[in-house]
Amino acid sequence: MSLWQKAIEDAVQKTKANIGKFGGLFPHVSENGKYILNDNCDWTEGFWSGMLWLCYEHTKDEAFREAAVQTVESFKKRLEAHRVLDHHDIGFLYSLSAKAQWIIERDPAAKQLALEAADVMMRRWRPKGRYIQAWGPEGDPENGGRIIIDCMMNLPLLYWAYDQTGNKEYLDVAVTHADKSRRFLVRGDDSSYHTFYFDQETGESLRGGTHQGYRDASTWTRGQAWGIYGFALSYRYTKNPLYLETSRRMARYFLERLPEDDVVYWDFDAPVTPETKRDSSASAIASAGLVELLSHLNAEDADRAFLEDGLHRSMKSLVENYSTIGQPDAEGLLEHGSYSVRGGSAPDDYMIWGDYYYLEALLRMEKGIAGYWYERS
Ligand code: GLY
Numbered sequence: 001m002s003l004w005q006k007a008i009e010d011a012v013q014k015t016k017a018n019i020g021k022f023g024g025l026f027p028h029v030s031e032n033g034k035y036i037l038n039d040n041c042d043w044t045e046g047f048w049s050g051m052l053w054l055c056y057e058h059t060k061d062e063a064f065r066e067a068a069v070q071t072v073e074s075f076k077k078r079l080e081a082h083r084v085l086d087h088h089d090i091g092f093l094y095s096l097s098a099k100a101q102w103i104i105e106r107d108p109a110a111k112q113l114a115l116e117a118a119d120v121m122m123r124r125w126r127p128k129g130r131y132i133q134a135w136g137p138e139g140d141p142e143n144g145g146r147i148i149i150d151c152m153m154n155l156p157l158l159y160w161a162y163d164q165t166g167n168k169e170y171l172d173v174a175v176t177h178a179d180k181s182r183r184f185l186v187r188g189d190d191s192s193y194h195t196f197y198f199d200q201e202t203g204e205s206l207r208g209g210t211h212q213g214y215r216d217a218s219t220w221t222r223g224q225a226w227g228i229y230g231f232a233l234s235y236r237y238t239k240n241p242l243y244l245e246t247s248r249r250m251a252r253y254f255l256e257r258l259p260e261d262d263v264v265y266w267d268f269d270a271p272v273t274p275e276t277k278r279d280s281s282a283s284a285i286a287s288a289g290l291v292e293l294l295s296h297l298n299a300e301d302a303d304r305a306f307l308e309d310g311l312h313r314s315m316k317s318l319v320e321n322y323s324t325i326g327q328p329d330a331e332g333l334l335e336h337g338s339y340s341v342r343g344g345s346a347p348d349d350y351m352i353w354g355d356y357y358y359l360e361a362l363l364r365m366e367k368g369i370a371g372y373w374y375e376r377s
Contacts, residue, residue: 004366007319008058011333011359014324015055018331019067022048026071027331029339029346035331040074043089047356049075050096050372053104054359057369072097076113079120088134090121091154096356099160100372111164118161118170121154125173129203132177134195145198145206149185149223151177152230156373159237163375178234182246184208185227190249191219191268192227212340218269221282224254229289233373235296247293248303254286255310262317266338266347277347280322281337281354283314288361288371290314315365318358334358 001009018027018035026045027035038045049071056064075097078085094117101110124132126144132151136143155174162170184196184205193208193216213220231247234240257268264286265272266279290311297304324330332350339346363369370376 002366003316003319004362007323007325008359008362008366010323010325011355011362012055012059013328014330014333015051015359016061016063019052019063021331024070024074026074027350027352029337029352030332030350031346033330033332033350035350035352040071040078041084043087043092044352045071045075046093046096047352050100050356051352051359053096053100053372054356054363054369057104058363058367068097068101072101072110072113075117079113079116082120085120086137088121088124088132088148088151088154090117090124091151091157092353093117095157095160096372099157103372103375114157115161115164118157121157122170122173125177126200128201129198130176131180131198131203132173139200145200146195147177147181147185147198148195148211149181149192149230150226152181152234153226153373155230156233156237159234160374163237174234175238175240178231178238178243181227182231182242186246186250190253192224192250193217194220194223212343214267214270214342218267219253220267221254221264221279222266222285224250224268225282225285225289228254228286229292232289232292232296236292236374244293244296247289248297248307251286251290251293251307251310252303255306255314258310258313261321262313263322263336266341270341277338277341278322278336279338280318280334281351281357283318283322284334284354284357284361287311287314287318288357288364291361291364292373311365315361323358 025037026048028038028044052064052068094114098110098113101107126133131147134146134148158170158174185193194210194213196208197206209216227250228247231243235243263278263280263283266277322334322336333355337351337354341347360371
């Protein structure tokens with residue numbers, strides 16, 4: 001059995017055991033080796049849904065489908081109640097739940113739910129500044145003019161909504177936001193700001209900053225990973241070569257800075273000491289993003305060997321040094337994720353999005369089962 005197959009088998013077994021352990025709630029990050037369970041009220045619930053759908057696609061085991069369908073029901077109720085949807089992460093939430101069900105089963109109600117979610121996301125568009133506001137209510141003094149790199153992974157819901165409906169507003173908003181992110185969040189040396197501020201009235205660019213990174217001018221590794229994957233997906237939908245180039249450059253920046261064991265620290269600019277935290281989730285997201293990026297490069301591409309090697313090294317280290325293979329009762333798949341090191345929130349734990357992207361990358365590399373960011377042909 002190959003290393004990837006072994007890792008997939010372990011992930012499927014743990015995900016199945018977790019259905020019972022989680023009892024209809026949603027894992028977020030861990031504390032003392034156990035997942036903190038939420039009802040459907042944060043930005044992370046879609047990842048559990050996505051893991052269930054991935055496992056169902058791989059195994060055809062009805063237990064996964066049943067649990068996944070229940071999560072979609074929960075997302076339906078959340079949308080109906082408009083509960084905790086006042087942020088841009090609607091894309092993460094509904095791409096991996098309702099949109100996943102549509103992609104797998106062609107369920108029209110799931111499609112309708114994902115389209116309604118796209119409409120909720122569109123309410124984050126701020127026409128004066130021409131961006132999607134990440135966090136907080138409109139006009140919020142701190143966050144009203146703020147975009148963040150993570151949003152690149154929310155845009156696929158809007159691109160998909162355009163493909164499904166022909167309504168060009170979804171596309172225009174997504175493309176304008178992607179262009180703005182490329183211009184202001186990605187620096188000239190291919191590193192990235194986590195966040196950027198604009199004047200809410202005039203749209204004038206103000207300054208870059210961070211929320212979870214080491215400092216304003218540093219490069220938070222998870223943010224860089226969101227960019228690698230997100231720009232590659234913007235390229236998939238638009239075929240704008242600038243997006244592909246941005247994904248490629250961000251990937252090179254990421255891989256050129258891999259530490260000795262090939263899994264990144266939480267920020268590329270944090271001083272490295274024996275205590276410095278890793279973020280295994282950043283390496284998992286980057287790996288899934290590299291698979292997407294590589295799918296757009298031709299066989300002779302000058303970067304292909306470098307990117308493939310970086311992908312292989314990252315995934316090998318995740319499986320061998322960070323996974324919970326050998327701990328059959330563990331809830332998480334990857335150890336040493338860092339939600340917010342400076343904020344003191346889960347700085348060395350399981351993160352459900354780390355588990356999701358790790359499984360997505362494994363299943364796509366080994367079985368050709370992609371995630372739920374775009375329609376399959
Ligand atoms: N999107 C939030 C985070 O990566 O922590």
